[in-house]
Amino acid sequence: MASLVKTTAIAAAMRRCPFLSKETLSFALNSRSMSSLAKKCPVMSKLMAKGVVTLPTANEVNEESSHEKATVLTKLEAPTQLEEAKPLPPNYDALLKEKIDTKKQDSTYRTFRVLSRTAEKKPYAMARTTPLDDEDVSVWCSNDYLGMSSHPAVTEAVIGTINRHGVGAGGTRSIAGTSHYHVELEDTLAKLHGKESALAFTSCYVANDTTLQTLGKVLNAEIYSDQGNHASMITGINNSRMPKFVFRHNDLDHLRELLKKGDPTRMKIVAFESVYSMTGTMSPIEEMCDLAHEYGAITFVDEVHAVGLYGYHGAGLAEEEGVAHKIDIISGTLGKAYGLVGGYIASTGTLVDVIRSYGSGLIFTTSIPPSTAAGAVASINVLAQEEGRQLRLTHRAAYNLLREKLLEAGLPVMECPSHIVPVHIGDALKAKLCMEMLLNEHKIYVQAINYPTVPRGSELLRFVATPFHTPAMMDYLVTALDVVWNALNLPRSTQY
Template identity: 40%
Template structure:
């Protein structure tokens, strides 16, 4: 206010004259601009002016508050009093806004319908709908290895539930820190061969918490994000409230152009995924690490759709990059050189997909984990996962680590389905991973295709529409598991072929006439080789290092706090 007064003296002729008197100098010191303004021949006249309405009552000026205030003795009480609007206007139409926004989603066919799907533990991959005898085959679950139904894992969870109860008792700081949390974080750190790990309520929360914390705590941090990154990463980067750049999907030349804009001393972070779940595309982790080294950047890798499915022990694509070295060393770190997994600074993952339970995590250096544990609100103020969930997740990691055949079966069944669609001319967006995205290209037709599969063929595949994917690229996302054997796959292939015929959906030849899209029907498109080689698929569980069978893993000091 004092600054405002001084500027007014410089600019306003009245203020220049008024400030010369002792009275007005005192007013300036008291910052009573209202009293000074009343003396002004222009502003004072406007303030004293009354406008009389039809009722004959004087119009007054309202403030942000609806409460009445005591009139200033130096002014007209009618001017200084505040109108009580509570009885003179209608309330904002919240329900109308909600209805309007929902109607927009219905009109553009992006409105979401949830199917009542109850997956049966003893009849995987079957589920029932509202009625228990109304059964369908599930083809779109992210329970990639069907470990949510695994008897050994379920048994561990039942025993833990009976002994320790349903809930954790609070946040880790209050009452939720226990042996189950410590064991789970030790298993995660060992899986990714990192010094530490931290468990969150979900990987959405983990990504948001870690990315936002990095941006808020590291001054002048610049974040470089792949344009197809998951919503959790986008939200985290937004909450980081720092400079960001979006590079074209998997375009490392574009990424380097952006990195070159800043000195090496500027703190930087490259955020990306290993497997992009809606397209199945895979990032070149090693080359991104090369760029990070060259330009002084941290790397943040989301392995949510890769853990359990890649690498000899299910640590993800980063482990798969050095498959043979990790297979030979087993649970031990690779000696002699830094693997791709070593080079990645932060790896986030989920417990809710391949590991069959729920929750998320970040694995990194001991110092970084301790920093997140100490500062991240998304961790500090969230109730800990229940003991039974954490015990089940830890057992799932141990189980899949020594069962290489689960990953191999999943890959073989995926290949069978992809090749079957290719023979039928069904458009599948090409990729080297386990995702089977069947291109529809229209939101309304994608919904109709999903409905027909359900009602006519007892097959559940959810339609994927905007904003999960771009408009015009709507699809059916199919995810085979070890339980989707060839006989079930044949039924799926016939059913999808029938739906394409009924709805006259465009096949590969139709996309070719339009010039192609996303690798479907595109001339001269070069498809990537599958991540799993034929040699890797021929290995057996006996090919793994014996140290993965039942390893003793020490608890992490950082899980409880580092003593000094």
């Protein structure tokens, strides 16, 4: 028993003591840094004073210190040959293949179209794959709604910042990843939305997930969510593990019914979007906020498909309707109308500080590059001023004209008040075939929208007209659609 105690004590000491060598159970002082450390150690210094342990000579240190030798390596040896990657165990591989087959069978398997959008010839893109090698394709589904990804003020800000600061942020926000561009971006966003504070994330998916997840937990809140909410909000709400109540899309009565049934002692968050990206519907922002506040809830509004596009300064639909002050937390993206990448929230100083301090999606990831932040500030500033207002007007005229032309041709355009022009198909395979025929036979690219982005049976083509889509391009599109619609025997009626 006694020897067991002794052995355990020595083992514990060996785990902690940097001087005790496991192999020889002798004191290891074979480097200069270890020797100088030993002089400061209360145990080692006493042992040295009694002569039990002696310091090695300079020569001994040089000879014995493998640690120090390692640090003077001047060349790395290349491996003789790379190990071949091993396949997954057969049962893992079979299950994964089965998952892919399911997608292929119901026509929801996604193939990424390889098209490089051309900065100097908007809205065209270069196809680099057969059968369209190196041909121009017109793009009708990009969320670079106003062409800001190649606006000279934005590209110059990005390139100038890269030249001065390099391409990467170099760290997380709290460890070397906050530059003055990040600070300026957040100040600009807070001012744009009339809020005390803003916080930038690597994307709005991350902003929505992190904010709803963190806030739900911190407030121990019930969360009320519109049925049509984006996957990023649903994920954030689910990740919070708080009670969730889903109300029918834009249905104020249903929301009221659910709020009434809620726990009156608990805090509440009502989460919805201002413009729904696939169906193009808009929410009654003011009524939603008033109702939420009536029941003591706070509101989280995703303006991803509205920032840059609506409002005098491009701050979104809430600005356009004069109700931005009613929103407690607004989220937006830098990746669509602003033409870059990244996302953000804007709210009170304290709320933003809580997400900054507790949100793992903010704390544990490399921040957006300084160049992206600088480009975003340039883009926000352009769209907040007269040039932005003109672009918004041209954009409006373009999507209204497109909608008119499609309707005139008897195509089933779904009714909605926003800039999105959805055309109903209602069949995953036909939607996919339609997209392929438009691309391969007419050099027109519009992505078919299938499950899970929309419910099964609601498959559609989602058209986006930018200020750069001309009336002649629209006529060409409508003629091509007419041909494809006849070939696939697709429904003409807007009744679906």
